[in-house]
Amino acid sequence: MTDTQTADTAVTSPRREATRQKLLDAAALVFAEVGVDAASVEAICERAGFTRGAFYSNFETKDELMLALTERVAGEKIDEVADRVAALQARGEELEPGDLVRRLLDAAFDKKQGILLTSEIRTRAMRDPRLAKAYIEWQANLVERVGSFIENLAQTYGFRLRVPATEFAGLILQTWEDTAAFAVMSGLDPEATHTLVNERTARLATALVDPV
Structure with a gap:
């Protein structure tokens, strides 16, 4: 060259x-x-x-763009959560499990556009095997990474998880996504959507944790 x-x-x-x-x-x-x-x-x-x-x-195609977009969305969410974990650990605040999860997920909370995009990706993945594979890998990676964050934070704050950290993360993330989609379908405004997602994920987190 x-x-x-x-x-x-x-x-x-x-x-x-x-x-x-x-x-x-x-x-x-x-x-x-x-x-x-x-x-x-x-x-x-x-x-x-x-x-x-x-x-x-x-x-080459719109589907190839969709795959690239799926990968980018996944990377952005993981980076946002990682940044929030670092900030929480640096501050060393005393937090209850529900508040901890709310703070953790707040950084990556989607506005209506993001919720619609995630729903579109998931719907498309149900019909497209290539996109389904990418979506499943994205979700698995997200759950694994968030699970590792949860495990570290549980040790830091002295919480005992009632289920494995990855299962905890999967349940929280699924509740987060489903509640956000429900809020959009119900016509809730962004503030009400945010409040509802926070309430449901915090309630679930509290039920899945035993303070030491």
């Missing part, structure tokens, strides 16, 4: 990544607004401000 080729790669690679991320941002908005099936490549490109050529230079 020549010096010129190396320089070109260094210049175009970040630009291509920026284009890819803008397409993912646009797809997240369009999918949440009209659903995956109704979302066209043209609508995604228009929202992102790119041509179809830009789309197909980054993704």
Whole structure:
């Protein structure tokens, strides 16, 4: 490879990544607004401000974009929860189990758009084996990571879990997602949705923990 080729790669690679991320941002908005099936490549490109050529230079199909979006959403949620765990441990506050879970999940709480997007991904995964595999792996990774956070926090705060940490995490996350979806279907505003999710996850966490 020549010096010129190396320089070109260094210049175009970040630009291509920026284009890819803008397409993912646009797809997240369009999918949440009209659903995956109704979302066209043209609508995604228009929202992102790119041509179809830009789309197909980054993704072969809309399904491939959906897989990439699923991976990105998963990574963002895990990073947000990890940051909150670090902040909680640094502050060293005295917290009850319900408050601890609320603080832990607050960082990654989805607004309506995020809730709709997650529901769209899950619905699509029921019909698409490739996306189903990616979604299951995403969920398993999320549960495992949150489970490890829960286990560490339980030791830090002196809580005894009534179920294994990964099972605890799975139950909390499932309640979180189901309650958020129910709140959107019920027409609750963001504040009421947030309150309902907090109440249900905190109540479940309290039931699953025995203070030492």
